[in-house]
Amino acid sequence: MKKRNLNAIYHSPLPVEVVALPPLVPHNPISVAYYVYQLVFVPFLWGFKRRRRLTAYLELYTDSVSSYVSSIAVDSYEDMQELWKAGFFGKGTQSRSDPTWALRTAKRLQEASGETEIVAPEEVTARRRAARKRFKNARALAEQGVLSNPADSEKVEANEEPRRQKPTRVEDLALRDSEGNVRQLEKLQLTFQEAFFLAYALDIIDIYDDRTGDLVTVPYLLGLLMPDWSPDNSFIVNYVVYHHYRSHGWCVRNGVKFGVDYLLYRRGPPFSHAEFGVIVIPLYSNESKNQLMRRDWYWSSGVNRVVGGVKKTMVLCYVKVPDCIDKWHTVEELLKMYEVREVVLRRWIPSRNRD
Known part of the structure; x- marks a missing residue:
């Protein structure tokens, strides 16, 4: 199987288009005129018209008192692929991370019909694990004297049962549309911090109310995500950390799987494992509150x-929380009121950390 070119697939760290400006020679009027043309007229005539905005939908949970945001998701397949391949935003609702449910379903239906052309990323991982398992079995047989070389796993594969063709289920008939294509039933679910970063910092996504269809502006979205406007609201504290690491070029993913708030990747999950696990801790000017959070x-x-x-x-990320905030503050003014401090915490192992 041919190895995927990850650099070609995930070519951009963010879903934005960057246009390089030409070198500027101040004493050359032609260079100055060309620089101004590239800086002002080209983005206006070319960049803004070609820029395609993404679309997401916000679901609200309403009770007798107020409304809360339950989820923010993207349902367009093109938008899902762009958000994942350029920045690794969100998670597929029916996948481990990469929204590949439609691809895996098409693969499964083709296997039932005898066609096997599509290879999903999960299948690449499954094949790698199966090859590792065969090698371990061959190594065990080599230790028993059955095989002379552990790498010779063909005899082990010969003992395995052939893969049987699965019949088409009745439920699978509803997964195809009138043209025979697999219906897109998966969505890309964004965390609140990811959605706000795409809407405010990058300004590339339009979020609509799922019930009314109205466009949700950035100030209104901020009010929905932190209705109490408390300085230590969990959303704003975690967003400050998310914005901080994203602005420094890190790929930030949710870290609940490993007991932390965020995972930091240099490029993204397909390239390497995360290097840091970040735990967000609010830091108050009132020492009694710090004692409660200790x-x-x-x-x-x-x-x-x-x-x-x-x-x-492990990184302990302390966020200095202001004493009070006002809902009339702009987002930029609000973010400037918070301060981020980082402490790296490592285990001290006597056998490895001796003087």
């Missing part, structure tokens, strides 16, 4: 052992 060493040692067990470095 974690003991049993907690930090346990989380650090989990993070270190998967070969990641």
Whole structure:
């Protein structure tokens, strides 16, 4: 099987188009005129017209008191692919991460009909794990003297049962449309921090109310995500950290799988594992509040052992929370009121960290 060219597939770190400006020679009037033309007229005549905005839909949960945002998702297949391939935003609702449900379903239906041309990323991982399992079985047989070379796993494969063709189920008939294509039933679910970053920082996505179809503006979205306007609201505290690392070029993903708030990748999940696990801790000017948020060493040692067990470095990210905020502040003014401090925490192992 031919190896995928990851650099060609995931060519951009963010879903934005960057146009390089020409070199500027101040004493050359032609260079100055060409620079101004590229800076002003080209984005206006070419860049803005070609820029395609993405679309997401916001679902609200309404009770007798107020409304809360339950989820923000993208349902267009083209938008899902662009958000994942350029920045690794969101998660497929029916996939592990990359929204490949339609691809995997088409692969499964083609296997039922005898056609096997589509290869999903999950299948690449499954094949790699199967090859590793065959090698381990061959190594065990080599230790018993059955095989002379552990790499010779053809005899082990010969003992395996042939893969049977699965029949088409009745439920699978509803997965195809009138033209025979697989229906797109999967959505790309964005975290609140990802959606706000795409809407505010990059300004490339339009979020609509799922019930009314109205466009949700950035100030209104901020009010929905933090209705109490508390300085230590979990959304704004976590968004400050998310915005901080995204602006420094890191690929930020949710880290609940490893007991942390965020995972930091240099390029993204397909290229390498995450290097850092970030835990967000609010820091107050009032010492009594800091005492309530203080974690003991049993907690930090346990989380650090989990993070270190998967070969990641634990980062304690302290967010200095202001005493009060006002809803009339702009988003830029609001972010300037917070301050981020980072502390790297590593386990001290006597056998490895001796002087």
